[in-house]
Structures are given as structure tokens and as C-alpha cells.
Amino acid sequence: MSISIKIIQRTDKLNRNQTAPIHLRITHRSKSRYISTSVTLPMNAWNAQTQQINPDYPSARELQLKIDSIRIKYEKKIKRLEALDIPVNFDTLFEVKGRKACITIEDGFKAEIERLEALGKYNSAAKHKSALIALNTYKPTKTALEAIDLDYLKGFELYLRKRDNKDNSIATRFAIFKAIYNKAVKEGKIVVKQNPFTLYQVGGLWTKTRKRAICKEDIQRLINLDIPYNYRSNYKRLAKDLFLFSYFTAGMNFNDIARLRNKDIINGRGCYSRHKTQKLLSCKLSEQAQAIVKRYSKPDHDPEDYIFPIFDRQVHTTEQQKFNRIVKSLRKVNSALKEIGKEIGLQFPLTTYVARHTFATVLKRSGVSVALISESLGHSDLSTTQIYLDSFENEQIDQAMRNLL
Numbered sequence: 001m002s003i004s005i006k007i008i009q010r011t012d013k014l015n016r017n018q019t020a021p022i023h024l025r026i027t028h029r030s031k032s033r034y035i036s037t038s039v040t041l042p043m044n045a046w047n048a049q050t051q052q053i054n055p056d057y058p059s060a061r062e063l064q065l066k067i068d069s070i071r072i073k074y075e076k077k078i079k080r081l082e083a084l085d086i087p088v089n090f091d092t093l094f095e096v097k098g099r100k101a102c103i104t105i106e107d108g109f110k111a112e113i114e115r116l117e118a119l120g121k122y123n124s125a126a127k128h129k130s131a132l133i134a135l136n137t138y139k140p141t142k143t144a145l146e147a148i149d150l151d152y153l154k155g156f157e158l159y160l161r162k163r164d165n166k167d168n169s170i171a172t173r174f175a176i177f178k179a180i181y182n183k184a185v186k187e188g189k190i191v192v193k194q195n196p197f198t199l200y201q202v203g204g205l206w207t208k209t210r211k212r213a214i215c216k217e218d219i220q221r222l223i224n225l226d227i228p229y230n231y232r233s234n235y236k237r238l239a240k241d242l243f244l245f246s247y248f249t250a251g252m253n254f255n256d257i258a259r260l261r262n263k264d265i266i267n268g269r270g271c272y273s274r275h276k277t278q279k280l281l282s283c284k285l286s287e288q289a290q291a292i293v294k295r296y297s298k299p300d301h302d303p304e305d306y307i308f309p310i311f312d313r314q315v316h317t318t319e320q321q322k323f324n325r326i327v328k329s330l331r332k333v334n335s336a337l338k339e340i341g342k343e344i345g346l347q348f349p350l351t352t353y354v355a356r357h358t359f360a361t362v363l364k365r366s367g368v369s370v371a372l373i374s375e376s377l378g379h380s381d382l383s384t385t386q387i388y389l390d391s392f393e394n395e396q397i398d399q400a401m402r403n404l405l
Contacts (some may be wrong), residue, residue, distance in 0.1 A: 003028040003088050005053040005074055007067060009041065010034070018043055022067055028089055035074070037067045040327065062215040081169050087147070103189045105148075106132070109178040131176040134160065137384070145181060153200045174200075186304040212354045213361040214346065219247065221344040223288075239336035242308065243355045248289040250281075251356035254330055258310040259322075263303035265293060336387035 006025045014020045019042050024035040031118045045057040053060040053067075074093070081088045109132040116125040137142050138159045139152075153174075178197045186189045214222075223244065227237045246252050252260075255275050264272045268290070270283045296308055305311060310329050316322050332382070334351045341350030 003078060003093070005071060005078075007037075009043070009048065011043075015040070015304055016041075020046075020313050021227045022046065024071060026074065026090075026093070031090075033090060033094070035070065037070050039063050055070070081144075083142075092146075097208060103145050103184055104142050105135060105145055105180075108145055108189075109135075109141070112180055112183070117320075120319040122320060126327075127172065127324075128176055128180075131173040134173055135177065144190075146192055148181065148196055150196045150199050153196055201334050212348055212351075213358040214350075214354060218344060218346065219244075219358070222340065224287060225340065227340075235332055236336045236340065238309065239333045241295065242333055242338060243337060243340075243350070243352060244293045245289055246352060246355035247359050247393065248285045248286045248292075251359040252283065253324055253356065254352045257308060258306070258326055258329065260307045261303065262297065262301050262305055262307060265307075 004027045006027070007021060008025050009020045010023050011020055017163060019040045022037045022039040022041060024037065026033050041053065041057070041063075045054050045060075046052075047054055053064050057063075077089055077093055081092055101379070108126055113125050113128045113132075116122070116128065132141060135156065138156050154345065156177075157170060157174070160173065165173075168399050181197060182195070185192060185195065222240065225240065227233050227240060229237070242254070242257060245257060246254070249270055251256075252270070252272075253274070256272055259275060260270065260272060264284070270285055270289075271280070273280050293307055298305075306313060311322060311325060316325050330352065334349075337350040337352065337354075341348070
């Protein structure tokens with residue numbers, strides 16, 4: 001134990017009636033602090049060797065219990081700090097004013113996950129949950145946030161690399177962890193002399209990922225691919241249509257396609273609000289995109305009905321239900337697209353994301369200003385690449401879309 005507790009009678013504070021107060025003396029690195037017990041005794045009533053009141057002194061039992069309860073209180077504090085891997089010193093033992101003691105990694109993450117879910121940001125909440133699980137498999141997340149140091153962060157990175165985590169996956173986990181830590185510091189929940197994340201450069205973990213796009217010839221082969229109508233091929237045909245619809249609608253994101261309703265088709269345009277950014281977008285529907293919509297539209301459809309068979313507005317009513325459905329459907333669609341990709345001779349997995357990047361690539365080759373798309377295509381994580389078409393003028397996009405095939 002780096003800190004010690006001893007019960008003493010303060011002879012340096014002897015009163016005129018020959019009594020002296022009983023204090024706890026807490027010593028750390030040759031420095032001491034004294035805690036009053038509110039007990040004052042005659043000099044002959046205290047046994048310095050046993051650190052107890054002589055048993056023949058009146059009310060000795062009650063007074064000793066009072067002294068012991070204060071001692072036990074501080075011993076428990078020390079044990080709790082040690083259990084949480086918090087350095088035991090006067091600052092942590094006597095709690096800095098305005099700071100809540102012992103905020104753990106788990107506490108910080110759970111509070112943020114709860115906040116994100118309350119805001120309906122289930123995708124972000126899921127990423128936080130994944131990061132928390134990774135941290136907990138590395139070391140128990142009951143560890144106090146303020147106990148985190150540079151060695152902890154280096155060890156966590158090494159742990160992830162030994163388990164074949166890729167650079168961007170590691171960077172995502174560290175970015176989330178850093179945000180949790182910095183938020184606790186900003187809100188005064190922890191007080192630190194040195195923020196370990198200022199020494200550990202998270203940004204250095206990010207690496208550029210190879211963007212996947214297919215050519216116009218591959219798009220044509222996909223269009224011409226004949227998928228028989230039977231029960232087993234239903235999802236395969238849906239996957240093909242969703243990929244092509246995304247391509248023909250300026251790379252519309254899968255989440256936004258799933259949320260597209262009949263009322264969102266206005267005068268041959270798809271008018272919708274990006275779920276991620278809440279930004280209003282309008283996209284001209286090509287003949288191919290309109291044909292796909294017609295294939296899934298029912299003659300007696302309600303304007304509020306979803307176009308594609310992903311959501312059922314009578315069933316998927318909450319954001320949590322929609323998020324769960326998106327995750328499940330996207331997994332199945334991408335699995336079907338992987339099969340389709342092999343059938344048309346692709347050397348890499350076909351996914352819904354490839355449709356977005358393919359459209360952007362064709363857009364670039366069609367003469368749209370590189371300045372409009374180069375920055376967005378340069379982003380290395382999926383969350384930022386999803387918005388690389390948001391700033392385009394409709395007229396420019398409409399013009400470029402005439403050259404998609």
C-alpha cells in the first residue's frame with residue numbers, strides 16, 4: 001500500500017485540562033494529513049501502541065467504535081481506488097471539489113450509449129457498444145477512466161492487432177474511446193494532469209482504403225443477368241434491383257432507399273431527407289429507376305407505404321425496430337450481391353456501397369468538376385463517404401446521369 005493510516009493522539013495540540021484530540025494520520029510519500037475523529041481524551045486514556053482507548057476509560061467502547069468507523073471509511077476508500085486502478089494519493093482520496101469520484105470506463109460508455117439511443121442514433125450506439133465489448137475483453141471496464149494512461153492505450157492497440165483488427169477498425173474504437181474520455185474531462189467528471197490521448201495520436205491509425213467501383217460494362221452485365229423467379233431467388237432479385245436503383249439515383253444510401261415512400265416520388269424525382277444528415281435531396285429518376293419503382297409498387301398503394309419490401313409501416317414503427325431491420329436486411333442483400341458479383345465475373349465482393357462509389361466514379365468521368373467530388377471520395381471511413389453527393393447541383397447531376405450507361 002502506497003499510503004498508510006495510523007490513529008494517534010495529537011500531543012502537539014494538548015489542551016489546558018491535559019486532554020488531546022484523536023486523529024487519523026494518513027501518510028503518503030513522507031507527507032501527512034490529519035483527519036479529526038471528534039474524540040478528545042486524557043493522556044492516560046490512550047494506548048499509542050495498540051492505537052486504542054484503554055478499556056477501563058468511561059464510554060471506551062462507544063468512543064472506540066466512533067474512531068474505528070472513520071478509519072474503516074478511509075480504508076474502504078483506498079481499497080476501492082486500488083480496485084479501480086486509480087493511483088492512491090491525497091487528490092483521489094480526498095476528492096477534488098466538483099469532481100465525481102470513480103467514474104469507470106463502463107460508466108462513461110453506458111451514459112453515451114443511452115444518450116445516442118434516446119436520440120435515435122442506433123448505428124452510432126451500436127459502434128459504441130462494439131468498442132466497449134473490445135475494451136472489456138482487453139481489461140475489465142470497471143477500471144476508472146482517470147486511471148487510463150499511455151501504457152494502457154498502447155496495450156489496447158497491441159491487443160487488437162494480435163486479434164487481426166484492421167487499422168481503420170482500431171482507429172474507430174480509439175476515436176470513440178477518446179471522445180468518451182474527453183467528454184468526462186470536459187464535464188468535470190474526472191481530473192487529470194496529463195491527457196493520454198494527447199500523447200497517443202489516434203489520427204495516425206487511419207489508413208486509406210481502396211475504393212471499389214465497377215465499370216459501365218459490369219453494370220450492363222448486371223442488368224442483363226437473368227435471375228429466375230422462384231422462392232429462393234426472391235432476395236437475390238431484390239438485391240439486384242436495390243443495387244441498380246442506388247446506382248441510378250445518385251448513389252442513394254441503402255438506409256434511405258429502405259425509408260423511401262410512395263409520396264417521395266414527385267414529378268419524376270425522388271425527393272427525400274437523408275436519414276443521416278436530415279438534408280433534403282432531390283434526384284431525377286431515370287427510366288431504369290422508374291421501372292424498378294414500378295416493379296415494386298402496388299396498384300392500390302398508400303402514399304405512406306414504403307416502396308421496397310424492407311419496412312412494413314404497420315410493423316416497423318420505432319427507430320429501434322427500423323435499425324434492427326436495416327442491419328438484418330443489409331446483411332442479406334450484401335450476401336446476395338456477393339453471389340451476383342461472382343456470376344458477372346467480379347474479382348471483389350459486390351455490396352450496396354459499391355453502387356454509391358460506382359456512381360461517383362462515373363460522375364467524375366462524365367465531366368463533373370473534380371472539385372465537387374474529390375474531397376468526399378478522399379474520406380477513408382464509411383460514415384463520411386456516404387455524403388459525397390450532397391453538395392452537387394441538381395442540374396449537374398441530371399446532366400451526368402444521362403451518361404450512366
